[in-house]
Amino acid sequence: MRVTFLGTNGWYDTETGNTPCVLAETDEQYIVFDAGFGFRKVKDMVSTDKPVLLFISHLHLDHLIGLHTLPLFNIKQGIDVYAPKGMEKAVRGFLKRPFTSPIIVLKTTMRFHGLDGSGRLPFAIEMKKLRHSVPCYGYRLETTEGIIAYCTDTGDCPNLRRLAAGADLFITECAMAPGDTSPNLFHVTPETAARVAAVSGARKLALFHFDPGKYQSLAHRLNAQNSACEIFADTIAANDGTIIEF
Numbered sequence: 001m002r003v004t005f006l007g008t009n010g011w012y013d014t015e016t017g018n019t020p021c022v023l024a025e026t027d028e029q030y031i032v033f034d035a036g037f038g039f040r041k042v043k044d045m046v047s048t049d050k051p052v053l054l055f056i057s058h059l060h061l062d063h064l065i066g067l068h069t070l071p072l073f074n075i076k077q078g079i080d081v082y083a084p085k086g087m088e089k090a091v092r093g094f095l096k097r098p099f100t101s102p103i104i105v106l107k108t109t110m111r112f113h114g115l116d117g118s119g120r121l122p123f124a125i126e127m128k129k130l131r132h133s134v135p136c137y138g139y140r141l142e143t144t145e146g147i148i149a150y151c152t153d154t155g156d157c158p159n160l161r162r163l164a165a166g167a168d169l170f171i172t173e174c175a176m177a178p179g180d181t182s183p184n185l186f187h188v189t190p191e192t193a194a195r196v197a198a199v200s201g202a203r204k205l206a207l208f209h210f211d212p213g214k215y216q217s218l219a220h221r222l223n224a225q226n227s228a229c230e231i232f233a234d235t236i237a238a239n240d241g242t243i244i245e246f
Helices: 037-044 065-072 087-094 158-164 190-200 218-229
Strands: 002-007 021-025 030-033 052-055 079-084 110-115 118-120 124-129 137-143 146-151 169-173 205-208 235-237 243-245
Touching: 002 037, 002 205, 021 037, 030 037, 037 065, 079 087, 087 110, 124 158, 137 158, 146 158, 158 169, 158 190, 169 190, 190 205, 190 218, 190 235, 205 218, 218 235
Parallel strands: 030 052, 052 079, 079 110, 146 169, 169 205, 205 235
Antiparallel strands: 002 021, 002 243, 021 030, 118 124, 124 137, 137 146
16 A cells, blocks of 8 residues: 655645645555645546545545645546545535535546445445544545554544554644643644554554644654654654655
8 A cells, every 4th residue: 555645734734735635545446535735636646547535534624625626637437525424415515616616517527425434345444533623533444455544633532542453554633742731632742643553553653734833844743753753663744745655
């Protein structure tokens, strides 16, 4: 599996990166997590006719705004969009005037699906609600090439550890700065993310969704990586363009 980080900022774009999007390519499909402004890069990375599956975690705009770039796409096989049951209707509702170009004018066919928690697609999938200010869900995908857990926008919670359990790659947010002790139920520090990875038996931790106000340079992200590595050695602070293969 080849995982490419296309957007690693939370909230808004800065010189450190675009808002969230992660692309995982397997032998059988392209798997996209969230559609922040980094999503626009997907159009240049889908080079075969393998299925394209997009998983949406929640409805905050920094995870949807990249859908505004869909008129630039021309993916012949279309895109299957998955979101928690009921949420897929809101995602579909975003793709219309006055917000953006309507689905009917797109060159890429969009198909929408509601998920109810677990089941099988081309692979086993588990979806769990995370701790955030609005309904937000993490995903755990078990493919023939490995297990990947994607958990953005969350405080520490049992479901975070459940989704990360035994994952080959555990991707989670790092909105709070190293050593931050201020009360925040809805985001985590690099130390908290590392502790979750350690107790869950994950093999590798990738930090992303950095608050651009707290992480104003890539050097600040490196500080987060170093702090996390003291707890969980196999940690990387992802930047836009970071590639992980396993």
